[in-house]
Amino acid sequence: MGFEELQHTADVALRCWGPDVSGLFTAAAEGLASLIGRPGAVKDPFSVGLSAPDVETLLVDWLTELIYHAERTGGTFCRVEVVISPSHELQARVWPAEVVERRGVVKAATYHGLMVEPRPEGCTATIVFDT
Amino acid sequence: MAYDLSRVQQIGQYCYEIPRAADGSMRTSARLYADEEILRSAAEDRSLNQLTNVAWLPGIVGSALAMPDIHEGYGFPIGGVAATGLKDGVVSPGGVGYDINCGVRLLTGSLDANEVRPHLSRLMDAVTQAVPSGVGRGGDVRLKRARLADVLEGGAQWAAQAGYGSREDAEHCEEGGRIARARADAVSDRAQDRGLDQVGTLGSGNHFLEFDEVVDVYDARAADAFGLRPGQLVVQIHSGSRGLGHQVCTDYVRRFQTSTKRFGYDLPDRELVCAPVESDEGQDYLAAMSAAANYAWANRQVMTEAVRRACERLRGAGLPALILSVLYDVAHNVAKIETHQVRGKSLPLCVHRKGATRAFPPGHPDVPAVYRSVGQPVLVPGDMGTASYVLRGTDVAMAETFGSSCHGAGRVMSRGAARSRVDARDLRQRLEQKGIVVRAGSLKGLAEEAPEAYKDIHRVVEVVHGAGLALKVARLRPLGVVKG
Numbered sequence: 001m002g003f004e005e006l007q008h009t010a011d012v013a014l015r016c017w018g019p020d021v022s023g024l025f026t027a028a029a030e031g032l033a034s035l036i037g038r039p040g041a042v043k044d045p046f047s048v049g050l051s052a053p054d055v056e057t058l059l060v061d062w063l064t065e066l067i068y069h070a071e072r073t074g075g076t077f078c079r080v081e082v083v084i085s086p087s088h089e090l091q092a093r094v095w096p097a098e099v100v101e102r103r104g105v106v107k108a109a110t111y112h113g114l115m116v117e118p119r120p121e122g123c124t125a126t127i128v129f130d131t
Numbered sequence: 132m133a134y135d136l137s138r139v140q141q142i143g144q145y146c147y148e149i150p151r152a153a154d155g156s157m158r159t160s161a162r163l164y165a166d167e168e169i170l171r172s173a174a175e176d177r178s179l180n181q182l183t184n185v186a187w188l189p190g191i192v193g194s195a196l197a198m199p200d201i202h203e204g205y206g207f208p209i210g211g212v213a214a215t216g217l218k219d220g221v222v223s224p225g226g227v228g229y230d231i232n233c234g235v236r237l238l239t240g241s242l243d244a245n246e247v248r249p250h251l252s253r254l255m256d257a258v259t260q261a262v263p264s265g266v267g268r269g270g271d272v273r274l275k276r277a278r279l280a281d282v283l284e285g286g287a288q289w290a291a292q293a294g295y296g297s298r299e300d301a302e303h304c305e306e307g308g309r310i311a312r313a314r315a316d317a318v319s320d321r322a323q324d325r326g327l328d329q330v331g332t333l334g335s336g337n338h339f340l341e342f343d344e345v346v347d348v349y350d351a352r353a354a355d356a357f358g359l360r361p362g363q364l365v366v367q368i369h370s371g372s373r374g375l376g377h378q379v380c381t382d383y384v385r386r387f388q389t390s391t392k393r394f395g396y397d398l399p400d401r402e403l404v405c406a407p408v409e410s411d412e413g414q415d416y417l418a419a420m421s422a423a424a425n426y427a428w429a430n431r432q433v434m435t436e437a438v439r440r441a442c443e444r445l446r447g448a449g450l451p452a453l454i455l456s457v458l459y460d461v462a463h464n465v466a467k468i469e470t471h472q473v474r475g476k477s478l479p480l481c482v483h484r485k486g487a488t489r490a491f492p493p494g495h496p497d498v499p500a501v502y503r504s505v506g507q508p509v510l511v512p513g514d515m516g517t518a519s520y521v522l523r524g525t526d527v528a529m530a531e532t533f534g535s536s537c538h539g540a541g542r543v544m545s546r547g548a549a550r551s552r553v554d555a556r557d558l559r560q561r562l563e564q565k566g567i568v569v570r571a572g573s574l575k576g577l578a579e580e581a582p583e584a585y586k587d588i589h590r591v592v593e594v595v596h597g598a599g600l601a602l603k604v605a606r607l608r609p610l611g612v613v614k615g
Binding site (some may be wrong): 005007008009010011012053056057060061064068071072102103104105107108111112113114130131 | 573
């Protein structure tokens with residue numbers, strides 16, 4: 001499970017991977033958090049429940065939820081627990097955190113070229129964020 | 132990754148065309164205004180693929196267009212322009228982007244730069260204090276929901292009525308600083324939440340507030356009409372609709388994912404989701420996008436007044452009286468219903484501009500009366516260490532690009548590459564050696580916006596000038612920069 005930043009002229013692209021869809025979503029959240037800043041003091045967790053017609057839409061919805069929370073609180077995240085059903089329903093716990101070293105702002109997660117692809121080693125997706 | 136340039140034909144000194152593909156993936160041709168170097172640079176990333184994807188849009192009229200500041204975005208390339216018919220065409224939130232009405236306004240000063248230079252450092256401090264900038268920073272204007280609806284439907288005109296500037300300020304904005312079709316009820320609760328405390332804030336990323344000196348005047352008649360003279364102090368404010376606009380785009384890209392299937396569109400890229408302009412979804416999006424655009428105009432108007440007040444506060448400390456007047460304010464990311472000539476007929480079209488500037492010609496009724504004899508002011512900010520330009524709109528732009536021109540220099544280097552290649556402290560020193568005072572929220576953010584991360588603004592402007600889309604009026608040199 002992990003992520004890496006890819007070159008994108010105007011914005012930021014992250015290639016994320018995990019052993020399964022839930023792992024991919026966890027990696028994507030961690031990647032997003034890295035774009036916002038280094039986490040400090042941890043706050044009380046909150047729950048997220050989402051459903052979508054397909055897994056790509058669910059991934060964008062999930063990241064959108066985290067982006068909204070980060071902007072409203074001025075914080076980031078240090079840990080997430082995600083469970084995704086085959087019918088594209090998500091249940092998650094998110095541990096928000098203060099930012100001790102801010103990196104930037106993420107405006108949105110986009111659908112640009114987005115495809116969740118099953119691979120022998122798990123699932124992968126490349127997400128372009130508007131930053 | 133690189134685009135195959137053998138598919139590209141040169142059809143004018145500064146115009147290249149990608150013909151409509153035989154496989155049906157393009158409904159029309161794609162055109163890029165560029166010189167050879169800009170074309171080669173555009174071929175290195177996905178910009179031209181994104182442009183040909185735009186040519187797929189149902190109901191597109193004319194060619195899918197790109198300006199010389201083209202660079203890779205998502206859905207549309209940045210620097211993209213597309214017009215669609217109202218009866219058979221679509222509106223696409225991806226053709227506007229997340230920072231709805233990200234735009235720039237130019238204020239003319241009553242003083243010369245030389246009169247302000249001795250006070251510049253304190254002035255930049257005062258402005259930095261007066262205009263909140265950086266990630267997530269709220270402003271001094273905190274709105275209740277009912278008042279936010281007034282902002283969303285009133286734009287810069289709301290701001291002037293609420294005591295932030297004058298009616299004349301709003302009249303000197305594109306659309307008079309207010310798109311009338313805006314509806315607050317088309318903006319989600321979540322988007323409105325994000326907008327409650329961000330009116331009057333600069334934001335981060337490429338947003339900036341900059342003091343400049345007019346260094347060259349190329350067109351004395353137009354400069355006179357615009358109130359510009361060599362040596363004059365001017366101020367640029369570049370910002371947008373902040374979190375509210377981001378959420379409006381997010382909401383409608385999501386909603387259109389469903390409607391796109393209903394309308395049977397086979398998208399080349401899901402970020403190009405769209406709906407017929409005249410459908411309920413299309414009309415709701417235009418109403419919400421217009422509301423976000425109005426929010427952006429109110430935002431820049433409130434910041435204008437904050438800058439004026441900061442200057443006023445320094446009067447007691449020796450700064451001569453400085454009157455700042457709004458020259459003009461243009462939207463870079465917007466979709467609007469405009470009337471254009473198509474094959475000899477006057478037609479209403481939905482013109483998407485994503486990283487492009489409206490550039491209406493002399494005599495156009497939408498150009499403020501004071502500028503109508505010379506054409507609409509076209510404001511083209513460059514990078515913080517080089518130059519910016521004031522141009523004027525032309526009949527050529529009206530005939531070829533739906534009255535559009537470039538919006539800036541355009542990036543050539545990713546933010547990550549800029550952070551790794553540019554030493555921010557060294558950059559600050561280089562700028563200070565050129566006499567440019569820098570106030571930045573973060574050193575990393577400063578490095579991301581380094582001059583070397585952008586194309587050569589002079590080259591970009593020479594292309595639009597040479598192509599006749601917008602003509603040079605004046606060049607500005609930076610004196611002091613506040614980076615968000």
